[in-house]
Amino acid sequence: MLDLAIMLAVLVCSFIIGYLLISRVPPLLHTPLMSMTNAVSAVTVIGALLLFAVETTGLEKALGVFALITATFNLVGGFTITDRMLRLFRSDEHHQ
Amino acid sequence: MTTTLALLVDLAAIVLLIAGISMFRAPQRARLGNLVAALALTVAVVLVLRRHNVTGLPLVLTGVAAGTILGWIVAVRVTMIQIPAMIAFQHGAGGVAAFLIAFVELTRSAGALTPVTRFSGILGLAIGAATFSASMVASGKLAAKLRSAPVSLRFHNGWLWLCAAFIVGAGIALLLEPASGAPAYAAGIIIVAAAAGILFSIRVGGADMPVLISFLNATAGLAAAFCGVTLENRLLIAFGAVVAASGSVLTLVMCRAMNRDLLKVFAGFTPAAAPAGAAPEHHExxxxxxxxxxxxxxxxxxxxxxxxxxxxxxxxxxxxxxxxxxxxxxxxxxxxxxxxxxxxxxxxxxxxxxxxxxxxxxxxxxxxxxxxxxxxxxxxxxxxxxxxxxxxxxxxxxxxxxxxxxxxxxxxxxxxxxxxxxxxxxxxxxxxxxxxxxxxxxxxxxxxxxxxxxxxxxxxxxxxxx
The missing domain is CATH 3.40.50.1220 (TPP-binding domain)
Incomplete structure (x- = not known):
């Protein structure tokens, strides 16, 4: 029961903090923001790894590996694209 | 598992993620913020590997390597003009991972799940599958592979309600009768939710895409968070919830900028009627x-x-x-x-x-x-x-x-x-x-x-x- 309470608290708090922080991101960075949070949603890679933490059947292994591939694709792709995008943003006033 | 130390370590990883996001307030620091967020995710993965005995390492590493190589190749090749379609596609990839995880958890550890974690798994399953198919449609529209005009079927809402009713029904069955027929119910939910995702997104037209893509950003995060509850993993919950929050903020900002509410955007869009008798020539x-x-x-x-x-x-x-x-x-x-x-x-x-x-x-x-x-x-x-x-x-x-x-x-x-x-x-x-x-x-x-x-x-x- 305590675990459940902690999980719900984590869910609600993370949502609220995320909401407050992201409300302050300027439109200039909305695309990179979405691209970055998209990469963060690849945190499902943790879930895919956890599938392998107990005994697995052949089918479960196959599905698990597929989940791993899509999640890491999302993770690596997302952060790399975001970085490429952010490298494009420049300002003469802020570049020394 | 729930020692105070573990909780503190998890909190540190979450704080790291939040620090990364807060750097997105100004463009000069956003690049660093992206790296910090990536670091937070790496920490989360390392923590899971340390705490759990992940078996079948050769297979796991092969999967990780394949995903990494694919992701990297696509990321360095994509042009800026393709970015919207690419991001929609990746929302879809997130959805796939979420519904696969939920499927495996729901169908195997039938006894181990509590009603709450099982319920959460069903939500992860349905939201993940719908996010996947809706994102594929959105990506197709953004890449101009599908026509971007809104498509409205006859009885469009009726079909959507039918899908929803099936998902609720199968979900209840899965909740009450976990032992027998779980794979069939779960697979049914995936298929019907995917159909609902398609119905949902074909009705959203080109200029409403900013709303749809933001919304899918949120649902991909939500699906991840629900998988986190099923797996009882705090990091997965927290990271997923932050993404859901981010997508929600962007969705609201987009709706406000069009002075339209979310339900109206998703209910489909009827352009202003052209003047009577107006043929295309009218627009020469x-x-x-x-x-x-x-x-x-x-x-x-x-x-x-x-x-x-x-x-x-x-x-x-x-x-x-x-x-x-x-x-x-x-x-x-x-x-x-x-x-x-x-x-x-x-x-x-x-x-x-x-x-x-x-x-x-x-x-x-x-x-x-x-x-x-x-x-x-x-x-x-x-x-x-x-x-x-x-x-x-x-x-x-x-x-x-x-x-x-x-x-x-x-x-x-x-x-x-x-x-x-x-x-x-x-x-x-x-x-x-x-x-x-x-x-x-x-x-x-x-x-x-x-x-x-x-x-x-x-x-x-x-x-x-x-």
Whole structure:
């Protein structure tokens, strides 16, 4: 029961903090923001790894590996694209 | 597992993620923020590997390597013009991972799940599958592989309700009768939720894409968070919830910028009816209020006489890949001593911030880009506005006409400037179907045709005769 309470608290708090922080991101960075949070949603890679933490059947292994591939694709792709995008943003006033 | 130390370590990883996101408040630090967020995710993965005995390492590593290589290859090859379609595709990949995880958990550890974690798994399953299919449709529309016009079937809402009823029914069955038939119920939910995702997204048209793509951002995070509850993993919950929050913020910002509520956007969009009997011929380039012999001459004169210029880009600039020419023209005008600024409407383009990325690609200094609220007061004192591939976001009908699809939508006040040069493909109304009275105005100089060509001509003639 305590675990459940902690999980719900984590869910609600993370949502609220995320909401407050992201409300302050300027439109200039909305695309990179979405691209970055998209990469963060690849945190499902943790879930895919956890599938392998107990005994697995052949089918479960196959599905698990597929989940791993899509999640890491999302993770690596997302952060790399975001970085490429952010490298494009420049300002003469802020570049020394 | 739930020792205080473990909790603190988890909190540290979450704080790291939040620190990364908070760096997105200013462009100078955003790149570092991205790296910090990536680090937070790496920490989360390492923690899971340390705490749990992950078996079948060769297989796991193969999967990770394959995903990494694929992700990296695609990420370095994608061009900025493909970014919206790519991001939608990745939302879909997130959805796939979520529903696969939920499927495996629901069908195997039938006894181990509590009602709450099982319920959460069912939500992860349905939301993940719907996110996947809806994202594929969105990605197809954004890549112009599917027609971007909204598609409404007969009984569209009826079909959606039917899908929802099936998911609820199968979900209850899965909740009450976990032992027998779990794989069948779970697979059924995946299939029907995927169908619902398609029904849901085909009805959203091109210019409403910023809302859809933001919404899918949120649901991908939500699906991850629900998987986290099923697996009782705090990090997965927290990271997923932060993403869900981010997508929700962007969804609301986009809706507000169109003065439409979310349900109306997703209920499908009916463009303003064309005047009775209006055939496509009706939209042949028509002459403006005062037809100049050569509109380019008038446009070049207006730009040369102007001391202050505001450029308003829209999706048409992206389509025509005109951003490079536009930035070249801006540089040219600036060197002639004029004040040149860019005004960007929040929903210009096909995703939040789309125009900013394209202009950054064309090497524009972001200090020259202004948001609607910051620049709208300046249009009245501006000599010339150059509209490139935008229509609805500068359509004064939003303010003057009651009851049309864009009534009440905040617009950029381009019509208040002394001259307005419009570089659009043709005189057809924008996505909303509402005729733009700006085109009839005496202030307007209309340059129909490919925006890249039109702006190139302006560059040549403004530069050549300077």
């Amino acid at each position: 380039p028509k002459s403006p209020g005062v037809p100049p012999e050569d509109p380019f001459l008038a446009a070049v004169d207006a730009l040369k006489e102007a001391e202050s210029v505001i450029i308003v880009p829209g999706y048409g600039m992206a389509l025509a890949k005109a951003q490079f020419k536009v930035v070249e023209l801006a540089g040219l005008l600036e060197r002639q001593g004029k004040q040149v600024r860019f005004a960007i409407h929040p929903v210009a383009g096909r995703m939040p911030g789309h125009m900013h990325v394209l202009l950054a690609e064309a090497d524009l200094d972001y200090e020259q880009i202004f948001d609607m609220a910051d620049i709208n007061g300046d249009f009245a004192s501006t000599d010339a506005v150059l509209v490139v591939g935008a229509c609805d976001v500068v359509n004064p009908a939003a303010m003057t006409v009651e009851g049309c699809p864009i009534s009440g939508m905040p617009i950029l006040l381009a019509h208040e400037a002394k001259r307005v040069i419009v570089c659009n493909l043709d005189s057809r109304p924008g996505y909303s179907g509402v005729e733009n009275p700006l085109y009839e105005s005496e202030k307007a100089v209309l340059l129909w045709g490919d925006a890249s060509d039109s702006v190139s001509q302006l560059v040549t003639r403004v530069g050549g005769e300077a």
